[in-house]
Amino acid sequence: MSAENPHESGIRDGGVHMSGVHKGKDVRTGAHPREGKVNGAHVGAGRVGDVHVGNVVEFHDAMLPEGVPDDVRADVAAGDLGYACLAPFHSPDPGLVLVPEFDGEPWWERQVALLGWDRFEPVTVPGPLGPGFAALGADPVLSARVRAAVDAGARLIPWGESAPYREYARDLPEAAAVRSTDAALPAFAESKASSPELFAKAHNALDSPDGIHLTGERLCESEPDLVATLVDAGARGRTVVLKAPFGVGGYGTAVLSPHRTSTRRAVLETLARLREDDTFHNGLPTIVQDYQWRSDLPWSDVSGDCTIDHLGRVRLEGVTAMAMNGTQFAGGVTDDGVVIAPARSALLSAFCVAVGEQLALVGYRGWFDIDFLVRPTGELVPLEINARRTGTTAPLSVQTCLRARRGRDVTVISRDVIALPSRHASRPAFARFARAVELAGLAADVVPTLVAGTDAALPHLGVVVAADDAADAVRKLAHCVDALVTEFRS
Structure with missing residues (x-):
């Protein structure tokens, strides 16, 4: 057949x-x-x-x-x-x-x-x-x-x-x-609160390559800390991303422009509306992450999928250029050597394996993927780990x-x-x-x-x-x- x-x-x-x-x-x-x-x-x-x-x-x-x-x-x-x-x-x-x-x-x-x-x-x-x-x-x-x-x-x-x-x-x-x-x-690997340290260790293991940019973020464990962090972002004119440690299907992630965090009152109103619309943001801790601007070029969201076997060995399963609908995955095309520049694909692959090795060291086993965006400079920014199939x-x-x-x-x-x-x-x-x-x-x-x-x-x-x-x-x-x-x- x-x-x-x-x-x-x-x-x-x-x-x-x-x-x-x-x-x-x-x-x-x-x-x-x-x-x-x-x-x-x-x-x-x-x-x-x-x-x-x-x-x-x-x-x-x-x-x-x-x-x-x-x-x-x-x-x-x-x-x-x-x-x-x-x-x-x-x-x-x-x-x-x-x-x-x-x-x-x-x-x-x-x-x-x-x-x-x-x-x-x-x-x-x-x-x-x-x-x-x-x-x-x-x-x-x-x-x-x-x-x-x-x-x-x-x-x-x-x-x-x-x-x-x-x-x-x-x-x-x-x-x-x-x-x-x-x-x-599994919850540790899936949590967005865990990824910064894992990304930093992987970045260091690769001798801090120039093609990877680690975004700044803060884990806010109290309401006063969260409010103060957002007010500071507004005062500096910075767009930030508010992330719950766990999210799915677009829930738990919100992009906040400076006008939404320009004053303490604006922050409190923004949080109230956000929590009414998306209850994933009701709890603490939560993450405030520097917003990263994507390249205007097509396929500027990319993903690497890996598995860790029972012996802790990491295997790259593939690289995908993703299409996004806001914060939700909408589809993607597998890397053909052209849609993602070969050097960028190789660096992404190496970084995913390095993160997998860090996960293996703490004992995580199974499938995971890492989502990245591509900056206008061409640098890759790792955003989050999904400790499951996707x-x-x-x-x-x-x-x-x-x-x-x-x-x-x-x-x-x-x-x-x-x-x-x-x-x-x-x-x-x-x-x-x-x-x-x-x-x-x-x-x-x-x-x-x-x-x-x-x-x-x-x-x-x-x-x-x-x-x-x-x-x-x-x-x-x-x-x-x-x-x-x-x-x-x-």
Whole structure:
């Protein structure tokens, strides 16, 4: 089956040959989890791929600050549940994959056809929290399957290292179920309060290279200290960024221009409005960071992804030039040697590995990425560490799969959320998607990723598009978006 010819995958005329699903009773809830089959048989029967668990809600919920109201918590959880559908992309070799409950079969079949996932076996998990390790530990049937896969050589890969994951994995081999040496370390690595020291140590380990600029910031642990710091910034005419130690989905980060901090009264009014709009800023400590102006050149936000294995060895997984929507990740293109200058990419890679070595020294294990911006001077400014999988994980995974299938280098570009003009249930939405990319001549190159939102109140779809280089990727993505919006408008 060739990835270059979508018709060889069973896709015909914008439709897809559908297969049935097994249904088995969930012993915890009495609900019926759905076990995916592709082309009428379990994918990878007789072989074992990695076990992926999309525990996004579980991981982020534990990171939320105290006092977050229920409506904000629900909003974060809803976004996290959508991101949990990225679980198939946690590694390039998915086997048993636990995802939230939705009708995903046609989308999974397309992913398998394009990426060659011959071991992929999706299982949907009911409930508003989606897949998580607390629920998995309480389900003896599903848990037995997960443990059998690990015994057969699979890795157990979560979105993030939650406390229930640590409990579930405590008697599994560390090489198969990587976890940190202490339960507090995932939160330490994720906290924006920890990153300045880690960045400084990595910078020093690299002999303080000129191409890395460490931004000034202050950790404010009391309200008087915070107010005084902001008043001082206003008096100096400085724009600053106010950051909660933990944030997700755009929450917890605010840019404050000098007119918002020009006097003590202005600061108090600004904080009151900000805390009313975003409760992530209600607690202390909080970080006041010097605002860094981005270069006007395209792709001036970049990211490096790494893993730290059970022995503390750091591996660079990839470098991505990111598109941002305010403070939120909107997509990105993998480094093709042109979109990011080679010397800058090499320095970014070295810095990410150096930070990983600092994290490994304190005992953190697993996936992390570092977000940077590029200053007008060309210097890289490290901004924060995300101690989990992120939006850049899926395109890097797709790139690895397509390189192997096509036998050559591939650049991929992602769009996290394409706003769709109309709502449709999963299968009719897939038919429209398939027709749009077929008519656009992109059926062999467009991998659907965030696929559970076509019937949401604000319908959306995420994609990764394969291309020869970054310029080709940008062109193809624009063509893909136009084709999808046109199809969903009709």
